[in-house]
Amino acid sequence: MSLPAPCLVVYASLNQVHRVKRHLYQGGVFVDMVRAPQCLGVRGCSFALRCEAALVPEIRRASQELAIEIRGVFTESPDGYGAIQ
Amino acid sequence: MTYLDHAATSWPKPPAVTAAMCAMIEQAGGNPGRSGHRLAMRASETVYACRENLAKIFGVRDPLRICFTSNATESLNLAIHGLLKPGDHAVFSSMEHNSVWRPLRELERRGVGISMASAGPDGIVQPDSVVNQLRPETKLIVLLHASNVNGALNPTADIGCVARERNIRFLVDAAQTAGAVPIDVEAMQIDILAFPGHKGLLGPQGTGGLYVHESIRLEPLKQGGTGSDSESSRQPEFAPDRYESGTLNTPGIAGLNEGVKFLLERGVEEVQRHERTLTGRLLAGLAEIPMVQVYGPRDSHHRTGVISFNVDGCDPVLVADELDRDFDIACRAGLHCAYLAHRTQGTEKTGTVRFSLGALSTERDVDVALAAVRTLAQKGRS
Numbered sequence: 001m002s003l004p005a006p007c008l009v010v011y012a013s014l015n016q017v018h019r020v021k022r023h024l025y026q027g028g029v030f031v032d033m034v035r036a037p038q039c040l041g042v043r044g045c046s047f048a049l050r051c052e053a054a055l056v057p058e059i060r061r062a063s064q065e066l067a068i069e070i071r072g073v074f075t076e077s078p079d080g081y082g083a084i085q
Numbered sequence: 086m087t088y089l090d091h092a093a094t095s096w097p098k099p100p101a102v103t104a105a106m107c108a109m110i111e112q113a114g115g116n117p118g119r120s121g122h123r124l125a126m127r128a129s130e131t132v133y134a135c136r137e138n139l140a141k142i143f144g145v146r147d148p149l150r151i152c153f154t155s156n157a158t159e160s161l162n163l164a165i166h167g168l169l170k171p172g173d174h175a176v177f178s179s180m181e182h183n184s185v186w187r188p189l190r191e192l193e194r195r196g197v198g199i200s201m202a203s204a205g206p207d208g209i210v211q212p213d214s215v216v217n218q219l220r221p222e223t224k225l226i227v228l229l230h231a232s233n234v235n236g237a238l239n240p241t242a243d244i245g246c247v248a249r250e251r252n253i254r255f256l257v258d259a260a261q262t263a264g265a266v267p268i269d270v271e272a273m274q275i276d277i278l279a280f281p282g283h284k285g286l287l288g289p290q291g292t293g294g295l296y297v298h299e300s301i302r303l304e305p306l307k308q309g310g311t312g313s314d315s316e317s318s319r320q321p322e323f324a325p326d327r328y329e330s331g332t333l334n335t336p337g338i339a340g341l342n343e344g345v346k347f348l349l350e351r352g353v354e355e356v357q358r359h360e361r362t363l364t365g366r367l368l369a370g371l372a373e374i375p376m377v378q379v380y381g382p383r384d385s386h387h388r389t390g391v392i393s394f395n396v397d398g399c400d401p402v403l404v405a406d407e408l409d410r411d412f413d414i415a416c417r418a419g420l421h422c423a424y425l426a427h428r429t430q431g432t433e434k435t436g437t438v439r440f441s442l443g444a445l446s447t448e449r450d451v452d453v454a455l456a457a458v459r460t461l462a463q464k465g466r467s
Binding site: 014047066 | 117118119120121126129130133136137147148149311312313314315316317321323325326
């Protein structure tokens with residue numbers, strides 16, 4: 001059985017990633033953070049939260065609450081990346 | 086060594102400060118916010134933790150509104166140069182440090198109006214004195230929370246109220262109070278807070294920071310790499326990246342984080358209570374020594390543990406030298422980079438000897454200092 005594809009929620013800056021990550025952590029949600037691959041085409045040297053797809057809505061909510069812009073959400077698979085609206 | 090120079094920099098630091106700096110260099114020495122490898126990510130976690138702890142200690146809701154600088158002077162320059170444009174007007178006090186006075190005088194040459202609010206004879210700046218200097222075009226009030234010369238503690242929240250009621254930005258220089266006196270930027274209506282990391286916050290030298298309210302957009306002091314929006318030729322709009330070009334002092338920030346954690350554990354209120362007790366003891370002791378003149382408020386509730394004095398007929402620099410050489414006491418003498426404040430209290434020609442207490446000062450430090458000054462005063466009289 002294959003695991004669900006993880007998602008990358010991309011932000012402009014690692015500072016913003018930390019802010020959202022800590023906010024989620026305080027609510028009992030743990031997510032990883034990574035450098036966003038350049039091929040995603042998101043502006044600049046971005047960083048991302050790496051999580052299961054089921055957590056994306058919660059991350060969107062947290063980002064909205066913190067007034068931090070998400071620059072893109074992508075699925076990650078061995079075949080590459082796919083943008084999620 | 087009896088160390089009474091905490092207003093210049095605190096010493097010694099809690100052992101965890103040194104340990105964290107060494108660990109950062111030896112075990113997590115990556116560049117935060119640039120690379121994505123584990124060392125860099127670990128370093129960035131410490132930097133963010135420090136931001137979060139600073140936010141906690143100053144009552145800041147969003148840690149991203151705190152940017153790191155190398156000292157309070159850089160923070161003040163960023164705030165003053167970043168906010169004021171030709172045609173604007175700023176009010177400052179007659180007790181300000183050169184790190185406020187000089188940038189303002191520089192901006193005055195470029196068309197910014199500036200006015201000075203006079204402190205009282207004790208060095209305290211009353212709100213009315215500030216109000217009297219306001220103009221329709223006043224954009225900024227700059228005030229030091231407490232004097233680095235005589236310890237006078239300003240009614241900062243009241244002056245914050247004056248600023249907020251008139252929609253004027255309020256910049257507070259917390260060089261002498263961050264970590265030593267409770268500060269809540271919301272309650273005190275502070276829009277911009279400049280602080281050093283190496284004094285009351287117990288971090289290493291080369292650290293400092295600036296809190297900037299989310300409604301304020303400063304022009305950055307420097308431009309360059311931020312690890313974000315790299316395809317753009319302009320600085321990012323978002324904080325703290327906008328104000329933090331170039332590699333941070335990560336080992337220093339790791340040390341600062343431990344200093345702040347130490348204070349959060351002990352409580353800034355407790356530090357203030359401790360310093361007040363010692364200040365009262367030092368003031369009472371100095372008052373009993375003939376030929377010694379002490380400056381600033383007499384009541385320890387209206388001051389910090391920064392105490393300026395002179396021994397009649399003695400050059401303060403020579404007194405400080407003697408205290409160092411013969412009594413193993415470290416203190417500072419001279420004008421303390423605050424000519425305005427010395428002019429206000431009438432010591433601009435002589436300067437003063439300054440004892441300054443810190444969170445780790447002890448009753449023994451105070452008693453050793455008093456015995457030494459007593460001996461010097463007796464010697465001066467004979």
